[in-house]
Amino acid sequence: MRRNLLLILTLAACLAAPSPALAAKLMGAGLTGSYQAGPNIIEGAVPPPPGDYLNLSYVYSRFGRVNDKDGEKDPTSPTFNGQIVTPRYMHFFEEPVLGAQVGFDIALQMAHLDVSSDLFVDQSVNQLGDTNVEAIAGWMFTNNAVMLRLGGYVPTGEYQKEKPINFGKDFWSGYVQLRDTFWFDDAHDWSVSAQATYESHSNMRSYRVHPGDDLTLEYGLSRKINDTWSLALAGYSVYQMTADRGTDVGWDTEDKDEVHALGPAARVFLPFKPGQLLNIHYWHEYGAKNRSQGDTFFIELSTPF
Numbered sequence: 001m002r003r004n005l006l007l008i009l010t011l012a013a014c015l016a017a018p019s020p021a022l023a024a025k026l027m028g029a030g031l032t033g034s035y036q037a038g039p040n041i042i043e044g045a046v047p048p049p050p051g052d053y054l055n056l057s058y059v060y061s062r063f064g065r066v067n068d069k070d071g072e073k074d075p076t077s078p079t080f081n082g083q084i085v086t087p088r089y090m091h092f093f094e095e096p097v098l099g100a101q102v103g104f105d106i107a108l109q110m111a112h113l114d115v116s117s118d119l120f121v122d123q124s125v126n127q128l129g130d131t132n133v134e135a136i137a138g139w140m141f142t143n144n145a146v147m148l149r150l151g152g153y154v155p156t157g158e159y160q161k162e163k164p165i166n167f168g169k170d171f172w173s174g175y176v177q178l179r180d181t182f183w184f185d186d187a188h189d190w191s192v193s194a195q196a197t198y199e200s201h202s203n204m205r206s207y208r209v210h211p212g213d214d215l216t217l218e219y220g221l222s223r224k225i226n227d228t229w230s231l232a233l234a235g236y237s238v239y240q241m242t243a244d245r246g247t248d249v250g251w252d253t254e255d256k257d258e259v260h261a262l263g264p265a266a267r268v269f270l271p272f273k274p275g276q277l278l279n280i281h282y283w284h285e286y287g288a289k290n291r292s293q294g295d296t297f298f299i300e301l302s303t304p305f
Helices: 020-026
Strands: 051-066 079-092 101-107 110-116 123-128 131-140 144-154 173-183 190-201 214-224 229-240 258-269 277-289 292-304
Touching: 214 258, 229 277
Parallel strands: none
Antiparallel strands: 051 079, 051 292, 079 101, 079 110, 101 131, 110 123, 131 144, 144 173, 173 190, 190 214, 214 229, 229 258, 258 277, 277 292
């Protein structure tokens, strides 16, 4: 994540909806997945050296439209602005397991959210989000790196069903993620990275609804400029794979969510401490169906200690 971002964040979950079908589907908290796409696509399968790390990320997202099942903007779409801060603790062990560098991480989320709409009084809230935990294994080869992550989200975030804005999801999520980075040259100047995340969810606690599974594909082509800078073009695609179900489902379950994004990215190693770096990303979303569509800026400081 990290992706998570958003990950980029799928912040349709924080919008009150502009049409009856979308209103039912979003229900204040929404049914988009918990996994946050995007943040770690530059050589994203490479595990760090053994030790302890603190990653601190800031995300600013702005969404000015919610699209229907055909990808058309709903005429009463609200305007959403979100600022999210995520501290993440990561530990990698000294001893390899089956040739893999292994570790774990845990992250908390805090958000400031603003929503403007003709459907309700403008809302502005500060809320805690759900807790993310991961187990990690990474293998390094001459011109290839492979990483496996097993993770989940614990619904510790704030959620109140009577409110139009909620940062918490109100359900548990679990996922399996496979990452790969391939270098085209022995100097490791040019690389392509890809990762796939399959995510499943529990029932919502406040409604009799079981959200459908999600598949997130992330991809990027990067160029190492020197020992300090790397630049990339990165993107992601998010697909709802299975239908929502439950007795409180009041929308057409055949209308599944989908969104894509593309944008520049950079990684900068800082001179203050070995291994300290910044990840910087910008994404523009397009092709959204049954969810929000917008733009996101992400910056993350990673520090070993």
